[in-house]
Amino acid sequence: MGDDIQELVERLPLLGDAVLVTLQMTLGGALLAIVIAVLLGFGSRTRSLWVRGPSRVVVEFFRGTSLVVQLFWLFYVLPVFGFKMEALAVAVVALGLNYGAYASEVVRGSIASVPPGQWEAATALNMTWFHKVRRVIFPQAWALMIPMLANLLIQLVKGSALAYYITLQDVNFWTVELRRATADTFFSYTAGLIVYFIIAYLLTWGMNILEERAKRRLGRGTRPSLRETLGLKPRGLYTPKVPEPTGGAR
Secondary structure, X not given: OHHHHHHHHHOHHHHHHHHHHHHHHHHHHHHHHHHHHHHHHHHOOOOOHHHHHHHHHHHHHHHHOOHHHHHHHHHHHHHXXXXXXXXXXXXXXXXXXXXXHXXXXXXXXXXXXXXXXXXXXXXXXXXOHHXXXXXXXXXXXXXXXXXXXXXXXXXXXXXXXXXXXXXXXXXXHHHHHHHHHHOXXXXXXXXXXXXXXXXXXXXXXXXXXXXXXXXXXXXXXXXXXXXXXXXXXXXXXXXXXXXXXXXXXX
């Protein structure tokens, strides 16, 4: 066990590089996914069949095909047609397309959950469609979709481990190399699990903050702090004690 820990300590600098690659895939794929999700989510709700039809086809195609096959197709098949991307770019595009298709359903459902009266009120104010969506509809839908997008973000982090198969040296690659060096499967993959858990926990914490800010901008109540939950006074506030009157004329 001591040799395993020593090997782990020696490989910590390599872990930093592996985590950086995983975060690049995760954040790049998440940004691409949210752009695709908004485009396909609104496209699936439009009245024009020429927009709604292709949007639904794209969504169903990338939801209905394997992420592994999509990675392999972009990395191995696409160069046959004369278009080659780096492994990191392939991972970002594949993750963005796959999880963007799933997220588009979250966007579509959240927009549909905004009360119709909000659309009618914005129309009565003579707002343009873009202004109506940006100032009235999307902020309300955004607060609704963040919890579901947070779940998809965690799925995206775990899906990034498949990039090991297209030669990316991410956290999964680091875990496999640690197992080869220590010959201890339990220790190596447990270390990998802990690293992925820490990454996922930090991302979840960030999404919770984002959700709280979105709700605050809509004027909704915020979650009580720990001191408020325990019935304690907010820190930094002091209520002076007023002395009781003594004596005086009756």
